[in-house]
Amino acid sequence: MAEYSILIGGKAGEGINTAGLSIAGLFSRLGYRTYMYFDYPSLIRGGHNFAIIRASEKAIGAHRTPADVLLAFDQNSIENHRESIHGGTTVVHDASQVVRGEGYGLPLDAIVKEEKAPPITKNSAMLGALARVAGVGRDVLEDVLRESVPAKHLEANLRVAGRGYDAVEGVFTVEPLDGPALPVLTGNEVAGLGLVHGGLDSYVAYPMTPTSSLLHFLANRAEDLSIRVIHPENEISVIMMALGLAYAGERAAVGTAGGGFCLMTEGLSLAGMSEIPVTIVVGQRPGPSTGIPTYTAQTDLHFVLNAGQGEFPRLVVAPGDLAETYSWSATALALSWKYQVPSIILTDKTLAEGACSFDLGAVAMHPDRKPEIWDGTGEYRRYARTKSGVSPLTFPGRAGTIVKANSYAHDEAGFTTEAAGEVTALQEKMLRKGESLKEELSTYPTVRTYGARDAGRTIVCWGSEKWACIEAAEEFGARVVQPLVLAPFPARAWKEAMIGAGNVVCVENNATGQLARLLRQQGFDPGRSVLKYDGRPFAVDELAARLKEVIA
Amino acid sequence: MTPAQPAGRPAGDLVSPAENTWCPGCGNFSIEHMMKSAIAELSEEEGIPIENFVLLGGIGCHGKLVDYLNVNSFYGIHGRSVPAATGIRLANPDLKVICHVGDGDIYAEGLDHLLFAAKRNSDITVVVHDNRVYGLTTGQYTPTSPTGFRGRSTPGGITEHPLNPLEVMLAAGATHIARGYTRKVQHLKGLFKEAIMHRGFSLIDVLQICATYFNLTDYYNEHAYEMKEGETSRFESALGKIREWDYDREAPIPLGTFYSVDKPIYEEKFRALTADRPDRRALVRKVIEEWR
Numbered sequence: 001m002a003e004y005s006i007l008i009g010g011k012a013g014e015g016i017n018t019a020g021l022s023i024a025g026l027f028s029r030l031g032y033r034t035y036m037y038f039d040y041p042s043l044i045r046g047g048h049n050f051a052i053i054r055a056s057e058k059a060i061g062a063h064r065t066p067a068d069v070l071l072a073f074d075q076n077s078i079e080n081h082r083e084s085i086h087g088g089t090t091v092v093h094d095a096s097q098v099v100r101g102e103g104y105g106l107p108l109d110a111i112v113k114e115e116k117a118p119p120i121t122k123n124s125a126m127l128g129a130l131a132r133v134a135g136v137g138r139d140v141l142e143d144v145l146r147e148s149v150p151a152k153h154l155e156a157n158l159r160v161a162g163r164g165y166d167a168v169e170g171v172f173t174v175e176p177l178d179g180p181a182l183p184v185l186t187g188n189e190v191a192g193l194g195l196v197h198g199g200l201d202s203y204v205a206y207p208m209t210p211t212s213s214l215l216h217f218l219a220n221r222a223e224d225l226s227i228r229v230i231h232p233e234n235e236i237s238v239i240m241m242a243l244g245l246a247y248a249g250e251r252a253a254v255g256t257a258g259g260g261f262c263l264m265t266e267g268l269s270l271a272g273m274s275e276i277p278v279t280i281v282v283g284q285r286p287g288p289s290t291g292i293p294t295y296t297a298q299t300d301l302h303f304v305l306n307a308g309q310g311e312f313p314r315l316v317v318a319p320g321d322l323a324e325t326y327s328w329s330a331t332a333l334a335l336s337w338k339y340q341v342p343s344i345i346l347t348d349k350t351l352a353e354g355a356c357s358f359d360l361g362a363v364a365m366h367p368d369r370k371p372e373i374w375d376g377t378g379e380y381r382r383y384a385r386t387k388s389g390v391s392p393l394t395f396p397g398r399a400g401t402i403v404k405a406n407s408y409a410h411d412e413a414g415f416t417t418e419a420a421g422e423v424t425a426l427q428e429k430m431l432r433k434g435e436s437l438k439e440e441l442s443t444y445p446t447v448r449t450y451g452a453r454d455a456g457r458t459i460v461c462w463g464s465e466k467w468a469c470i471e472a473a474e475e476f477g478a479r480v481v482q483p484l485v486l487a488p489f490p491a492r493a494w495k496e497a498m499i500g501a502g503n504v505v506c507v508e509n510n511a512t513g514q515l516a517r518l519l520r521q522q523g524f525d526p527g528r529s530v531l532k533y534d535g536r537p538f539a540v541d542e543l544a545a546r547l548k549e550v551i552a
Numbered sequence: 553m554t555p556a557q558p559a560g561r562p563a564g565d566l567v568s569p570a571e572n573t574w575c576p577g578c579g580n581f582s583i584e585h586m587m588k589s590a591i592a593e594l595s596e597e598e599g600i601p602i603e604n605f606v607l608l609g610g611i612g613c614h615g616k617l618v619d620y621l622n623v624n625s626f627y628g629i630h631g632r633s634v635p636a637a638t639g640i641r642l643a644n645p646d647l648k649v650i651c652h653v654g655d656g657d658i659y660a661e662g663l664d665h666l667l668f669a670a671k672r673n674s675d676i677t678v679v680v681h682d683n684r685v686y687g688l689t690t691g692q693y694t695p696t697s698p699t700g701f702r703g704r705s706t707p708g709g710i711t712e713h714p715l716n717p718l719e720v721m722l723a724a725g726a727t728h729i730a731r732g733y734t735r736k737v738q739h740l741k742g743l744f745k746e747a748i749m750h751r752g753f754s755l756i757d758v759l760q761i762c763a764t765y766f767n768l769t770d771y772y773n774e775h776a777y778e779m780k781e782g783e784t785s786r787f788e789s790a791l792g793k794i795r796e797w798d799y800d801r802e803a804p805i806p807l808g809t810f811y812s813v814d815k816p817i818y819e820e821k822f823r824a825l826t827a828d829r830p831d832r833r834a835l836v837r838k839v840i841e842e843w844r
Contacts, residue, residue, distance in 0.1 A: 147844050183843030193836045200832075202642070224839055226830050228642065228822045233668040237635035240628070240665075244639020247626050248606075248647065252639070270629050360840050396606050396624035397644055404618075406627040407611075415570045416619050416627070 002032075002057050004174060005064055006130060007084055009050035010073025010094075012043055019071075019123035020051030021355060023130060024184040026144045027055035028357055030136065031177030034184055035467075036355040037063040037537065042209070042293045048076045052084075057177060061321045061356055061467025065539045068172070069133055071126045072098055073108075090171045092129045094122065104129065104168045111163045117156035124149075124157040128164030135173030138165060185358040187351035187464075188214035190322045191255075191281055192221075194329025197365075199337070201250040202228040204238045209293050210283040210349035211255040235260035239267030243276045247405050249395035251333060255281035258300045259290070265307045268342055272312030272430070274405045275340040275383065275391065277371075279333045284348040286535045295535030296349035298463055298509040301518065304344045305487050311427070313434025315343035316487040320466030322356050323363045324484060330365065331444070337371040339390060339437045346486070348509065350464040350537040366444055374401075381412040385425060389432030438488040446490035447497045451479035456502035457551050460526060462486070462515050465507050465538060472544040476551060483515070489522050498524065503551055505530055509537060563592035566602070570619040577767075579734035579760030583681060584617050586737050587650070590744035591623060594648075598749070605648045606640055608633040610662070612654035612688050613762075614681035631661025634669045637676040642819050648677075648748055655682040659695035659717055670726035670753050672818040677747045678755045680717065683762035684799075691765040698800050701766075714799040721755050722791055722811060728754035729790065730809040733776050734761055735769065739807065746809060752817050759805070772805065779808035787811070 006023050010016050017038050024034040032055035041047040052063040067084040070077070072093040078085075078101070085091065091103030098105065106129060108122045115121070124145060131141040141161060149157045185193075192214050195203070205215040219229040232238055235256055242252035256264065261282050271278045282304055286297040304316055317332050319325040329345055336343035374380055374392035380401045384391040391412075396403050404414025409426055411417045417426075450470050457478040461469040466482050473480045481497045483490065498504075504527025506516045511533040516526035530546050532538055538546075566588045574580045591605050605623050609615030611630035618625035628636055633651040641649045651658075658666050658680060669676065685703065686692040693703040693710050696717060700709040721729050728750040732740040740758065747754035759776070761769050775797070783789060790811035797803040 183840060185840075185843065193839065196832050196836050204639075221839060225835050226832060230642075230822075232635060232638075233664055236632060237665055237668065240632045240635035241639035241642070243628075244626070244636035244641075245643045246639075247636070248640040248643030250643040266629055267632070270632075274626075274628075358840070360837065395644070396640070397601075397604055397646055399601065399603055401603055402622055402624055404625045404627070406619075406625075407629050408627060414625070414627075415568065416616075 002175065004055045004134070005067045006053045006069045006071065007050060007067040007081055008053070008071040008126065009048060009077030009081065011045070012040060012047045012049050013045040014049070014073055015120050015123050016040070016049040016051055019126060020053050021184060022123065022127050022144060022148055023053045024055070024355060025148055026127065026131065026136065026140070027053070027174070028184055029140055029144055029181050030174055031179035031181065032056060033059050033179070033182070033357045035060045035063065036184070037350070038353055038355070039536070040294050048080060050077060050081070059357075060471070062471060062538070062540050065541050069130055071130060073122070073126075075099060078102070090133050092126065092133065092168060106164060106167050111160060115156065115159045115163065117160045118153075121153075121157050121160040124161040125164030128161035129168045132165045132168045133171045135170045138162070141165060182357040182359050184355050185322060186213065186353055186355045187322060187325050187347055188283075188353065189217050190325045190358060191329045191345060191347065191352070192218045194326040195253050195279065195333055196225050196227060197326065198330030198333035199251045200227055200253055200333060202230065202242070202245050202252045203255070204230045204232065204242045204245075204252055205255040206231065206235050206238050206260060208257045208260045210285055210352040211257060211281055213353060214255045214281060235263035236267065239264040239271075239278065239280070242278050243267060243271055243274070246276045246278055247396070251277070251337060253279040253281065253333060255283070257283050257285050258287050258303065261300070261304070261307065269308035269310055269312070270407050271342040272308060272310065272314070273407050275430070276405060277336040277340055277342070279336050279343045279345065281345045281347065283352040284346065286533070292535045294349065296464070296509060296537050297533070297535065298348055298465070298514065301346065301486065301514040304346055305518070312430050313339070313341045313437060314487055315339075315341060315437060315485070316346060317343070317485050318346040318463045319351070319484065320463055320482055321351070322358045325351065326360070326363050327365050328484060334369040335437065335440070338369045339433050340393070341433060341437065346463065348464050354464070364445075382414040383410060383412045383426070383429070385412055385429045387432075388436040389429045390436060434488055441485055441488065441490060442492065444485070446483065446485040447493040448482045448484060449479060449497050451477075453479065453500055455479040458498065458501040458504045458527070459507055459547070460504060460515065460519070461507040465509060468538040468540050468543045469507050471540040472547055475544050476547060478551065486518065489518065491522055494522070494524060503527070505547060505550055507538070507543065509533065563589045566592060566622050568620055568622045572620055573616065574613060575763045577761065577763035578613070579683060579762065580613055580617060580681060582734035582737050582740065583652070583679065583758055583760065584620055586741040587617070587679070587744055588621055590741050590748065594745055594748060600648060604646050605650065608637050608649070608651045610653045610657035612657050612681070612686070614652050614654040614657070617652050631657050632665065634658065634662060634665040634676070634678065638669060638674045638819070641675050642822060645819060645823065649675075650677045650679060650748060652679050652681065655680055655684060655696050656686045656694040659715060667720070667724045670721055670724035670755070673725065673727055673752045673815050675752055675817045675819050677750070679744070680755065680757045681760050682717070682757050683760040683766060684768070685762050685766035687762050687765055696799050716794065716798050717757055718794045718810060719791065722787065722794060726755050726811070727752040727813050727815050728809070729794070729811040730754070730756045731759065731807050732756055733759045733772055733807050735773065736776070736778070736807065739778055743809065750812060752815055775803070776805040776807050779806045781808070784809050784812045
């Protein structure tokens with residue numbers, strides 16, 4: 001099977017992320033499926049940034065350690081990645097920066113000076129060198145640049161890329177495939193598009209890694225998508241604005257990370273009590289507190305499951321790749337409105353900021369669901385107690401109708417009450433919505449499985465670890481089971497999926513085994529935990545080595 | 553088709569069946585009844601349907617007002633009415649959005665939101681029930697309690713000075729600033745109507761009697777006076793008038809509108825984006841197909 005790994009590294013501010021995306025674009029153009037992991041510290045200039053771009057004939061969603069080509073803008077990009085360099089690795093470095101270089105040295109300072117090009121075009125020199133090393137034609141290289149570089153900078157980039165191309169030699173040949181040239185998107189971008197597919201009118205957020213780029217993306221595309229994007233003073237305002245929008249009939253979503261979600265929890269509980277729909281994208285990163293802001297973790301599962309005072313139903317979904325992010329973002333929004341409960345899309349830095357080939361045509365969408373709107377008969381009661389627990393919606397401005405939303409315990413019309421009978425009926429009505437939601441979800445792919453059922457060994461995982469697990473599992477002939485919905489927990493689907501599971505291992509990016517804990521709470525055996533909590537996702541080879549210790 | 557109903561409705565119809573639990577003599581009664589009358593009159597005079605008014609309540613004695621009126625309401629959480637109000641106004645520009653908030657509620661818990669709503673000139677009205685004490689939590693000092701105030705959390709008396717919230721609002725960019733008093737009800741009603749009809753952010757600080765924890769009736773009766781109608785578009789003269797009383801020293805207390813100017817409204821810059829409801833799924837497909 002043809003597959004390639006390219007590592008590109010340099011200092012922050014040198015455009016490593018963009019360069020990585022161009023490399024992914026080059027392989028995409030040749031019909032390959034790509035995946036990019038981007039690693040950067042929390043600073044603006046300096047430090048060490050790198051991206052690992054992997055391209056394959058088949059769909060992938062994780063990186064591997066060994067690199068076929070290493071593109072180094074500085075010494076660190078070689079020294080920090082010794083484990084990626086092997087006998088077959090071609091190293092291309094910036095000879096103006098790297099003292100102890102190996103492979104091909106490109107005098108990038110001299111090249112951009114001679115070409116009268118801005119320093120950022122050094123990335124194009126590296127892209128040019130990569131194309132030549134990988135046996136990719138100059139025409140393909142130039143096409144990729146034309147598609148990604150703004151017109152006014154194109155000529156300079158083409159010249160510099162040509163210099164890189166000419167400075168090295170062909171080492172191997174990436175054969176073009178018949179596959180389509182798929183666009184390469186990040187998890188955040190796909191979450192935003194999925195939300196719009198699901199009916200989003202407004203996105204409200206305060207910047208916080210790793211979901212800032214969701215805010216930036218939607219803000220940039222607000223006109224293209226005909227949505228409103230708002231950046232208020234803090235996360236409390238964010239969720240309150242969203243609830244105001246929804247009370248008045250507009251579908252709103254918000255995005256944040258753990259710290260911002262802390263500030264939103266009072267608003268979350270208000271959403272629960274007042275039954276105002278809201279969708280919250282929570283991108284996980286390592287804590288506690290500020291933690292390591294630009295790295296990844298799966299440490300907020302129990303936080304989002306339990307956040308907010310009082311008892312109210314919620315929907316929590318944890319997509320594992322772009323296709324799941326698209327379909328479940330749309331569904332989270334739609335079901336939040338159908339059941340008038342808050343929904344949380346739990347991602348992490350790996351998924352949110354990682355990039356991957358995205359095939360919209362291959363996304364399996366769930367059925368469209370619409371909110372229940374009041375039919376106008378009789379007097380409107382915002383919290384009418386129905387069998388399903390769902391009270392039909394209407395919005396302020398409707399003639400002859402009064403809509404009263406309330407954070408206090410309330411009667412059916414929405415007036416505050418403390419009467420024992422009313423309070424009991426209200427609590428039971430809210431919980432009935434949770435049951436109705438659970439019933440609806442029984443027809444959705446809430447638990448997914450990969451590999452043969454009779455494998456005798458099963459790897460359990462959630463969220464962005466999905467693809468590392470699928471690939472690592474293939475090496476052991478193991479099965480993978482992944483819950484997409486964490487609340488309400490799909491116990492029946494889980495039980496069914498785990499029949500004949502055999503030896504079970506639970507892979508997570510945290511220190512305490514949060515999915516394992518949830519499974520135990522639900523009465524299931526999570527098996528042995530394989531955990532990683534250094535802020536980095538598992539590479540496929542790294543995970544395979546860890547799994548070998550417990551299941552081989 | 554049935555003939556169109558007149559938009560107005562007698563003010564009495566706006567009182568809800570909810571049981572009123574304010575203390576006898578509470579200043580909230582004046583605010584409730586004047587807001588009810590202001591809504592009824594505006595509905596009649598300006599042709600604004602009753603269903604286009606939305607009241608928001610924070611947490612505190614003031615918040616109960618939204619239960620007591622048969623008007624759309626969002627009875628939210630402590631200090632957070634203002635951003636919800638902006639959201640409501642964003643979603644539907646036809647709505648008249650009025651926040652009833654307390655002095656502890658909005659000058660302490662939610663001050664950040666108030667500053668930013670003023671700064672962005674959000675088209676909402678904020679009515680502060682400023683009794684200068686926490687009532688519902690039974691008697692603690694608030695941001696507008698005078699120096700030396702002995703509350704249940706500060707039995708030795710506070711050593712800090714109160715905020716002059718109107719000065720804060722002027723500095724933050726509020727485009728309509730007024731002060732009322734619960735013993736001058738007709739004047740108060742006029743202030744409500746004027747603020748509701750103002751295009752942009754309006755704030756009325758209502759000096760309100762707390763009959764149980766901080767009864768300043770005599771003090772206000774002695775010091776409060778209605779300003780003569782005049783120039784309200786000059787920042788410097790508004791600032792001077794606002795500083796006549798600092799909520800601390802003994803001084804004449806001017807009532808009325810200090811400042812009122814027209815500026816672009818925050819919510820209107822978004823209107824073009826969602827004016828019609830296009831097929832957004834087609835837009836999503838287009839974005840992906842033309843991805844670069």
